[in-house]
Amino acid sequence: MANETAVLGGGCFWCVEAVYQEIKGVTHVESGYTGGQVVNPTYDQVCSGTTGHAEVVVVTFDNEVISYRALLEIFFTIHDPTTLNRQGNDIGTQYRSVIYYQSPEQQETAKHVLAAMACVWDAPIVTQLMPAEIYYKAEDYHQNYFRQHPLQGYCAFVVAPKVAKLRKTFMDKVKT
Template sequence: MLPSVSRAAAAAVSSSSSSSSSSSSLLLISSSLSKPSAPLSLLNPFLSLSKLPVSLSKPTFPQNSRLVSSHKPPMNILNKLGFGPKTPDPSSMDSSIAQGPDDDVPAPGQQFAQFGAGCFWGVELAFQRVPGVSKTEVGYTQGFLHNPTYEDVCSGTSNHSEVVRVQYDPKECGFETLLDAFWARHDPTTLNRQGNDVGTQYRSGIYYYTPEQEKAARESLEQQQKLLNRKIVTEILPAKKFYRAEEYHQQYLAKGGRFGFKQSPAKGCNDPIRCYG
């Protein structure tokens, strides 16, 4: 029932002459109800929207109102010479393989470790310089696409991280030493970003092979957090299948980078690392 509308109708009836027929009264009531002198919202502010006519209660939108994103993955040095990202074919997704453990075997007496700290060019050179590290490779891991290319990774759809897989001699180089090099190389408080490199492939991560590595990584993170006034966003996860990156990415800065200026991978070298050569 609409009280204010009823009052308007009653006023209309009382103002009519007593000689009017009953049909005229009904006509006046009908007119008052069908043509209110004020908007419904003013007549009864408590009127439920669900009871309004469809044309009033439900706004009309175009049928093809699908949201379209205009975001495009950022280009970094022409996607590091890959000349632009591409979207991977969904049919090539095989998470059962990509999400499996890294089944490669290190050299006898050696161990593996994986680190993601932004663009893998500079990160690899930093680990090349660590005494006790016998081999480094850059590649992709933690994603859902089997055998990804660099373009796949840059598309932002495969969830891979750019990492360096380090092979080291635990008798000469403890895992804690590698962790020190990892923290020193990047800002672990910026999510999916290192400097001008933006994207999930640049996220900070420690990917462990043994329970001992996991324990050391978590303890190290706690120590680092005490030194920083921003929250560390580094992920610590089991090492998953490692996909070696294209050959031109391997030891990129040591080989000269894009300008041909070789940067020293000598053990103990402290020369500043120029990320893009």
């Protein structure tokens, strides 16, 4: 097994985490924060929009089962990369669309996927491509949030449709 990590921000981390937990070859998904200037920020601090952090997920995956490129193609399908600092009703820099690459190879792959996706969307893609920064794990109650609270309002109306879209669009990549 050749483990690799991807760090992705595509709005609320509950949505992104729930999607990647479904993917074959993904061995672990963790919600957290990166890209800001406050050391060990809390959820409330990040939500204030003053720390500079983005809500992200760290996706650990076996690149012999699923490629980084495939993970990015899923990323661009399950969120709107054309809205600056916003996903639906979630507004603020903490909800920005961002890829934090872990290596020059990931950076190159991300550049190619970004260019390919530019032809798919009607509006310009605003996803940032950034080098990895210091990452902070989110509080325990944010981990596995959708699995623990599938009937909670936000989960039922925002997260569940993204998971359903994943299952429909990428059936061959979903765990059984």
